[in-house]
C-alpha cells in the first residue's frame with residue numbers, strides 16, 4: 001500500500017547547531033499548517049556526496065546548504081543554475097522526482113528582496129553601489145546588484161587581489177578602489193553595502209570614514225548581530241534609509257520553502273521575531 005509522503009527538508013553544514021534556518025522554516029510550516037519537517041544536519045565533508053545521494057531516497061524534497069559545503073555541492077549537483085555558477089556557490093538544493101540534484105543560489109535574490117522591502121523607494125539606477133568586501137557574500141550581492149541594474153559597482157576590499165578577482169569575473173561595470181581610499185567615494189554612492197564581517201558582535205568594528213555620506217543613499221549591512229551595526233547607526237544619523245542584515249537571511253530562505261513545501265511564505269515582523277528568538 002502506498003502512503004502519502006510527508007515532505008522533508010533541512011539544512012546541512014558543519015557546524016550546524018547555530019543555524020537559524022530550522023526556526024524560520026519551522027515557523028512557516030506551523031503558520032501555513034503544512035505537515036512537513038525541516039531538520040538541521042551535521043555533515044562532514046567526506047560524507048557530502050553519500051548524504052546528498054541518500055536524502056532524496058529518504059523523502060527529502062531539498063535542503064539548504066551552509067558553511068563549509070556551499071562551494072563543494074556545485075561539483076556534485078546534476079543541474080546548476082546560471083546564478084549559482086556565477087556566484088560560485090549554492091545554498092538551495094532541490095531534488096527532482098528522479099532523484100537528481102538541482103543547485104541554486106538564492107542569496108542574491110534574498111539580498112534584493114530585503115532591500116526592496118526595507119527601502120521601498122530604493123532605485124538601483126540612482127547611482128553606483130559601493131560594496132565593501134570580496135568574499136562569498138559579496139559575490140552574491142554584486143551579481144544581484146548588476147542584475148537589478150545598478151550602473152556601476154565600486155568594490156573595495158582589505159585584500160585588493162580578492163576584489164580584482166571579482167572584477168575580472170564580473171566585468172566592466174565593476175571598479176575596484178583601494179580599501180584606504182574607500183572613504184573618498186562614499187559621496188558617489190546611491191547604495192552602500194557591507195558584505196564583510198566587520199561590525200559583527202565580537203569582531204573588529206567597521207571604521208571606514210563616512211563623512212561624505214548623502215542622505216539619499218540607501219545603506220545596508222549583511223551583518224545582523226547586532227541588528228543595528230555602527231555602519232547602519234551612522235547612516236541613520238546622516239538621514240539615510242537603512243536596511244539591516246536579517247532581511248537577507250529570511251528572504252533567501254523563502255524560495256526553498258516554496259519549492260519544497262508548495263507555499264511562498266511571507267517575510268513579516270513575526271518571522272523576524274522568530275528568527276531572533
Ligand code: ATR
Nearest residue numbers: 133134135136137138157158159162195196197204
Ligand atoms: P563570506 O563568505 O561571509 O563573505 P569570507 O569569504 O570569509 O566570508 O569574506 C569575508 C570578507 O570580510 C572578505 O572581504 C574579507 O576581506 P579579505 O578578502 O581581505 O580577507 C573581509 N574581512 C574580514 N575581516 C576583515 C577585517 N578585519 N578588515 C577588513 N575586511 C575584513
